[in-house]
Amino acid sequence: MSDYRKRVNRRALIRAAAVMAVCMMVALHGYAVFAQEETPEPGFVSLLDGKSLQGWRATMRPATDAQKEALKKIFRIEDGAIVVDTLSVPAANRMNGYLATEKKYRDFVLRLRMQIERKWDGQCNSGIEVRSGLQFDVHPPEPLMMGWIWDHGPNAAYGWLSPIKATVQESFAAGGAWKYGKTATAPKGFKFYYADEKPGWNDVEITCRGLHFRFVLNGIVMSDFDGAGYLDVEARKNYHTTAPIMFQAHGKDGVTIRYKDIRIKETR
Numbered sequence: 001m002s003d004y005r006k007r008v009n010r011r012a013l014i015r016a017a018a019v020m021a022v023c024m025m026v027a028l029h030g031y032a033v034f035a036q037e038e039t040p041e042p043g044f045v046s047l048l049d050g051k052s053l054q055g056w057r058a059t060m061r062p063a064t065d066a067q068k069e070a071l072k073k074i075f076r077i078e079d080g081a082i083v084v085d086t087l088s089v090p091a092a093n094r095m096n097g098y099l100a101t102e103k104k105y106r107d108f109v110l111r112l113r114m115q116i117e118r119k120w121d122g123q124c125n126s127g128i129e130v131r132s133g134l135q136f137d138v139h140p141p142e143p144l145m146m147g148w149i150w151d152h153g154p155n156a157a158y159g160w161l162s163p164i165k166a167t168v169q170e171s172f173a174a175g176g177a178w179k180y181g182k183t184a185t186a187p188k189g190f191k192f193y194y195a196d197e198k199p200g201w202n203d204v205e206i207t208c209r210g211l212h213f214r215f216v217l218n219g220i221v222m223s224d225f226d227g228a229g230y231l232d233v234e235a236r237k238n239y240h241t242t243a244p245i246m247f248q249a250h251g252k253d254g255v256t257i258r259y260k261d262i263r264i265k266e267t268r
Contacts (some may be wrong), residue, residue, distance in 0.1 A: 015166025020026040040263040044111065047101060047245075047262040050080035059246070060097035067093050074249050075099045081260035084126060084247050087119065091252045098246035105266065110206040112262040116140050118194040121254035125178075127254065130208050133236075134161075136215045136223070140255055143192035147204070147215030147222035150177075155235040162213070162225035191218040193220070201260075207233040209267055211239070 029051055040046050047055060056077050062068040072094035076083050086094045120140050127135040135151030139145050149161040159171030164180060171177045205216040211227035231239045247259060 008171075011016075011179060016039040028127050029130050032163070041111075041265075044109075044263040044265045047264055048080075048082060048260070050077070050260075052077060053099070055102050056082070056099055057102055058097060058099055058180065061247070062094040062095065064093075067095060070094070077187075078258070081115070081258040082247065082262070084255065084257045084259070086249050087254035087256045088118070091122070091254065092256070093250065094252050096251040098244075098248050100244035100246040101122040102244070104242035104244055105208075105264065106240075107209045107267045108207075109262075109265045109267060110208075110245060110262070113201045113260050114138070114204050115195050115201050115258040115260075117256040118196055119256065123176075123178075123250065123253045124255050125248075125250040125253050126255050126257055127248045127250075129248060130206070130213070130243065131239045132241065133238055134208075134213060135248070136206060138248075138257060139178050139181070140194075140257075142178050142184075144186055144190070145178060145181040146192060146217050147206075148180075149215070149223045153236055154240060157230075161227075161230075162223040177214055187220050187222065189220050191220065195258075216266065 006035055049055075053075065056075075058071055058268055060067075060071060062071055070089040073088045074084065074086055074094070076085070082099065084099065116138070118140070124140050126138045126140075127150070128138065129135040129152065133151065133156075135150045135152050137148045137150050138143055148163060151158050156168060159168045159177060160166045160180070175182075185222075191202075193202055203218050205214075207214040207216075211231050213223070213225045214221060215223045215228070227239065230236070245264075247257075
């Protein structure tokens with residue numbers, strides 16, 4: 001083999017080795033990022049395997065075959081996320097209910113990422129419920145009300161509990177329960193992203209500890225409620241028990257909401 005051909009082959013081998021090294025670095029970096037995203041923070045455990053609804057159950061009882069088929073669309077797994085999608089089925093086949101964890105929780109910090117499509121119908125409401133009655137509201141048309149706390153309990157004296165306090169009657173007075181979003185002042189640093197806005201996902205942290213409940217959206221506190229004097233009475237003892245964490249499908253309302261990277265840390 002001539003010296004010229006040897007030099008050409010040597011250069012080709014060097015280029016191939018360089019390309020292989022770069023590919024390995026990219027692959028290792030991608031694995032590291034994937035591993036980082038898939039591994040919960042210390043003390044937290046994942047509530048979703050990203051492939052199935054194992055560990056979750058729907059609370060609805062479909063009355064017809066059409067509703068049974070609809071339920072498969074209303075709660076499903078898609079691209080590693082739980083999808084609450086009442087908008088994908090006819091209003092006649094929508095049902096009021098929840099996708100609930102099979103395990104019950106009392107005191108915890110829950111972290112997740114939430115994505116909301118900018119398309120809805122009806123009252124377009126949903127929420128995340130804890131302790132068998134306290135709901136952190138998710139109302140797509142009014143981002144300034146994300147995470148407001150609503151009392152769903154059987155003996156509720158109030159509708160909204162935080163950041164405003166309003167009786168059930170006041171809450172449902174002229175303008176409806178979400179009228180407050182029209183005049184609410186955005187907290188300093190407030191950020192919210194619909195699915196069609198970069199980055200498209202919102203970071204949520206929910207804290208339930210004793211009678212203290214808090215909702216943080218993209219690092220900003222949206223509600224912070226101390227239930228002393230209201231929740232610590234016999235009529236509302238349900239709030240002291242363990243209960244599933246639940247994502248709501250609100251009756252005939254049409255919404256599309258995704259939740260992923262759902263992880264929890266139980267506290268005492």
